[in-house]
Amino acid sequence: MIKDVANTVFAIVVLGALLFLPAWTFDYWQAWVFLAVFVLSTGIPSAYLARKDPPAIERRKQAGRESRPVQRIAVAVLFSCLPAMLVFSAFDHRFGWSPVPAVVPLIGDALVAAGMALTVLVVVQNRFAAGNITVESGQRVVSTGMYGVVRHPMYSVALIAVAGMPLALDSWWGLVFLVPVVIALAVRIRDEEVMLEQELDGYRDYMRSTRFRLIPGVW
Template sequence: MNAVLKVAALGLAQLVAIGLLVFVPAGTIDYWQAWVFLAVFGLAAWIPSIYLQVTNPVALQRRMRSGPVAEGRRVQKVVMLGLYGSLVAICVVSGFDHRFGWSSVPAALCLIGDVVVAVGLGVVVMVTIQNRYASTTVQVQSDQHVVSTGLYGLVRHPMYTGNVLMLVGLPLALGSYWALIFVMPGVAVLAARIQDEEKLLGDELDGYREYTQKVRSRLIPQVW
């Protein structure tokens, strides 16, 4: 139970941090789009995290070790700084957008954005379940083998596909067209991360080069 409470506490801290990034620039808590997003994000992140803590705590720990500090490769530290910077910029610009009324995003589109975020989080969770070696840091385990079924049969990096969905859905969920500007930099750094990660996997993971010939798409099926 203590472990479950710890996961819930970490999730709450994450929500508070995101809330500050949005509400402080907005200058108000009268921001229904942000409240709905936080509710969706909290439920879509907490419930799977608690499930993983009960059923597969090792996988959850790999998922929770993230960020520039957790990365062992210098290029990945830079990439993660860029990705986190994009996420922070989306939240902050969305808050300012709400304050100054730069965008007029229909409520229906905001709710669609929430759905896209939830789907993206769901994809990340599915990856964690389907691949016990899945990690938010770039590394190869000593006993790791190639997983080519499930979502890995569609793209080689489905966790990052989920990240892209969250990047796209976030500014819409927060009601900001202007924040969409920061989606492309986020996708660009993910693409750079994939390029570097594939070099590592090709060199250190048996069977990965053969897998790349079977599954051609890295991030988006039939696109790239």
Template sequence: MKLVAQTLASSVLGAAYFVAVLFWPAGTFDYWQAWVFLAVFIVTTLGPTFFLAVRHPDALARRMKAGPTAETRPAQRLIITLTVVLVTATFVLSALDHRFGWSSAPAWVVVVGNTLVALGLSGAQLVVVQNHYAAATVRVEAGQPLVSTGLYGLVRHPMYTGTVVMMLGTPLALGSLWGLLGVAASAPVLVARILDEEKMLTAELAGYREYRRQVRYRLVPGVW
């Protein structure tokens, strides 16, 4: 029951957050791109959330513990704080772009953006199914196994790969080109999170040093 209550509370807070960062700066609820984006976001996350709640509630509970206060490493608290600010700025900038017409994204761009959002979110959700210890925070738990198969056989941080794809698609789904500036500003913060996380995993997770030699790339095969 506690997990159900937490999930419901998270859903309510999420809805309030999207109203605050999308429709308020847009100055209207007549923003069809935002409504389509929200529909794609909800549909894509709803199924995996129910699956985890039924089959792997511990994994869902780990995903529910998020935010700067949930991090144990000082560097990650700062990184997550910056991430929240930049993600919020991306939404607000995209909504302001809609309001004032700074850029014009045709419908096909919106479709491409929503496709990227769905693919990125689906990939990130699949990571949690393949690795039940894939939490929203950077930590190593007692008895945590090293996962090197599935998406982890392609890149070392597949959840972040999904996140990048989703974030690239978000401004486009919202009909904004200027929102891509917020995504670009988030890139060095994500790199800092990954590098600090790998430092911890190498020191605390058994077999991770060997895994790094086996899977060379962090986010994109052949690139980085």
């Protein structure tokens, strides 16, 4: 517990530095609101899962520990783009490159909160949803709920949260980072499905019945 609390405090400090240093001011209400929304929308679901399904939390903590080369590259791109998006959005706020109406950051915060909250629903529907690409003993294909809409709902809801981040931080231009994020997710998904088709019984049939991978009606 002490380690988790220390890691959380460290993460908040780093996140604050990524926002307030490039903005070069603490008079940045959008960043303060975003920090509060981010901490609550990640902390509350984590606490819920830690109480209801501790192994699910442990699986989520494996993010980034990939054995497949393609996955390591995709994760590296994702882990680079997200902090870059935050820093760039803070610079945008500082220099006013893309003026944003006051209501837009609140919409962005709502997207962040919704995306984070929906991750709990994904994990509840599929407790084997891990932070890295793996197939565990006893794992089965889940084809109902959100998994009946898209094959990778965890990435879909994460994309909602990521799309909300630059908006929450008072930036339109920060949305350009969605392009490499979506490309990295697409590469990750294709490689993941190659493995799942080979190692997870029933996944090939699931792919036939659920057409879309990430965005309903698009791909």
